[in-house]
Amino acid sequence: MIGDVIARGGRKTLSKLLPTLKKDLSIDFVIAQGENSAGGFGHTLETTHEMIESGVDIITSGNHVWDKKDFIEELSKFSVPVLRPLNYPDITPGRGAIDIGPIAVINLIGRVFMGEYDSPFTAIDNLLSTGFGKGKPIFVDLHAETTSEKAAMGWYLDGKVTALVGTHTHVPTADCKILNKGTGFVSDLGMVGGIDSVIGIKTEDSLSRFLTGIPTRFTPVNEGKMMFCSVLIDVDEKTNYAKSIKRIDMETVI
Ligand SMILES: [Fe+2]
Numbered sequence: 001m002i003g004d005v006i007a008r009g010g011r012k013t014l015s016k017l018l019p020t021l022k023k024d025l026s027i028d029f030v031i032a033q034g035e036n037s038a039g040g041f042g043h044t045l046e047t048t049h050e051m052i053e054s055g056v057d058i059i060t061s062g063n064h065v066w067d068k069k070d071f072i073e074e075l076s077k078f079s080v081p082v083l084r085p086l087n088y089p090d091i092t093p094g095r096g097a098i099d100i101g102p103i104a105v106i107n108l109i110g111r112v113f114m115g116e117y118d119s120p121f122t123a124i125d126n127l128l129s130t131g132f133g134k135g136k137p138i139f140v141d142l143h144a145e146t147t148s149e150k151a152a153m154g155w156y157l158d159g160k161v162t163a164l165v166g167t168h169t170h171v172p173t174a175d176c177k178i179l180n181k182g183t184g185f186v187s188d189l190g191m192v193g194g195i196d197s198v199i200g201i202k203t204e205d206s207l208s209r210f211l212t213g214i215p216t217r218f219t220p221v222n223e224g225k226m227m228f229c230s231v232l233i234d235v236d237e238k239t240n241y242a243k244s245i246k247r248i249d250m251e252t253v254i
């Protein structure tokens, strides 16, 4: 599971590193966060196809999923394997979960410092009570700001899913663990984006907003030193719980 892929630089980093990584580590399935893949804001059909070409199977999203208006149509047509958070009203375009081939994936969004969403706890309860993903490994991306909300969800889902990972902060956390009933957990995957940046955005753009309070245009860092942040989860095929969850973080220059 790979953290938020930021803009062209993130996509180039993905295409440079992921194919070799998949081969070297015999990775069966790749889930990546794509909400920042198109210029830092949202998804397009092109950025989605580029990520799939690099070896991604399922793309999750978050608060930036609606940024590119044309993409909403693709989400409603289910034309691409891109999820929007599950805890939206039923009439919202797109789908929040997918049961495909050997695995199932669920995308949630948190509420603390995030916005007016339905409860992600109730939403996933309702979905799992339908038998969704039964007998398969289930991977959950909770896109949320606070480590506490993500940790609480981890314990809430312990024993119910294979792994619960957090995204959104773009900062990798060093707390990979297997919870008591077998669910793999990490608070945040991190990002695939520029190292010399403020969470993927050019430092001068971000800094000027903090210094002056004037909303400025945010430009992503697309070249130079890049970080690739992910976790590798090994699944016990008998129980569908996580045998191990470990960070695979790399650096490269684009
Ligand atoms: Fe993000």
Ligand SMILES: [Fe+2]
Pocket (backbone or CB within 6 Å): 035, 062, 063, 064, 143, 168
């Ligand atoms: Fe986000």
